[in-house]
Amino acid sequence: MIESRDRTPLPREFFDRPVLDVAPDLLGRTLVRHTADGPIELRLTEVEAYAGEADPGSHAYRGRTARNGVMFGPPGHAYVYFTYGMWHCLNLVCGPEGMASGVLLRAGEIRVGAELARKRRISARNDKELAKGPARLATALDIDRTLDGADVCVKRNTPDAPLTILTGTPPPLEQVRNGPRTGVGGDGADHPWRYWIADDPTVSPYRPHVPRRRAT
DNA sequence: CAGTCGATTCACT
DNA sequence: GTGAATCGACTGA
Numbered sequence: 001m002i003e004s005r006d007r008t009p010l011p012r013e014f015f016d017r018p019v020l021d022v023a024p025d026l027l028g029r030t031l032v033r034h035t036a037d038g039p040i041e042l043r044l045t046e047v048e049a050y051a052g053e054a055d056p057g058s059h060a061y062r063g064r065t066a067r068n069g070v071m072f073g074p075p076g077h078a079y080v081y082f083t084y085g086m087w088h089c090l091n092l093v094c095g096p097e098g099m100a101s102g103v104l105l106r107a108g109e110i111r112v113g114a115e116l117a118r119k120r121r122i123s124a125r126n127d128k129e130l131a132k133g134p135a136r137l138a139t140a141l142d143i144d145r146t147l148d149g150a151d152v153c154v155k156r157n158t159p160d161a162p163l164t165i166l167t168g169t170p171p172p173l174e175q176v177r178n179g180p181r182t183g184v185g186g187d188g189a190d191h192p193w194r195y196w197i198a199d200d201p202t203v204s205p206y207r208p209h210v211p212r213r214r215a216t
Numbered sequence: 217c218a219g220t221c222g223a224t225t226c227a228c229t
Numbered sequence: 230g231t232g233a234a235t236c237g238a239c240t241g242a
Contacts, residue, residue, distance in 0.1 A: 048223070057223070067238060084224050085235030091223090104223055123226065135224050183223055212221060220240080229231080 003157070006030070010165045012153040015075035016095035023049035023103045024178070024195040026092070028170035031108065033141040034159040040113030040141050042131055043168060045200045046106040048181045049193040050091070052099045057181060057188025060100035071100040076153040078163055080138070080145055087135035088144050092152060092165070106134045106182070106194070109202045117141070133204040171197050185209030 010029065015022060026047050033040045050058040059068045059081065070079040071093055079091040079102050091102035108131045110117050117130045117140040124130050131137040147162055154161045175198045182194060182204065189209060196203045
């Protein structure tokens with residue numbers, strides 16, 4: 001049986017490029033999460049690039065640690081981190097290996113398995129909100145630290161791999177927007193490395209970084 | 217080893 | 230628009 005072109009998994013070479021090339025190219029691609037209850041598929045509408053140890057906004061800024069180790073490894077793998085004591089966020093590691101760059105998957109449109117996603121996203125008021133935001137996306141797709149380091153590049157799209165990326169249907173170039181990264185402060189705030197599809201209702205709202213008030 | 221805070225989200229005013 | 234939730238990683242002493 002021949003799979004249609006847009007169901008073809010993206011090869012590792014796709015990710016083995018500079019992160020600023022990969023990030024906008026991920027828009028419109030299909031993220032597939034194989035769970036025990038069935039597949040959940042999402043069309044990516046919003047991403048953010050984090051460009052290695054030289055990027056003050058990146059987790060890799062202060063070098064390799066126990067948490068960010070996967071970012072320093074080969075491209076085409078998932079970097080999943082836990083934050084705010086509650087949430088997980090999913091990144092895809094980009095090349096070249098050792099540069100510790102990655103793309104944060106911020107939002108998307110659930111195309112398959114919405115019933116499964118709704119069960120995990122009780123507070124979502126409608127299906128546009130199921131994966132509107134990086135932690136919401138991870139929650140909807142049942143992603144946690146057990147997927148940290150998972151290889152997202154496979155030869156065929158089978159349930160064997162927990163997480164894969166298919167070719168999908170990228171938007172025309174004129175529909176790609178970019179601007180400052182959400183919630184990133186300090187010297188990393190100025191880089192316009194957030195990319196999204198224009199006028200897509202699943203894209204999350206921009207919010208500047210706000211330092212938390214000190215504990216009493 | 218204690219203090220600080222986060223690539224966020226949600227409930228509430 | 231504002232503040233709470235919640236905990237592990239990271240930092241600096």
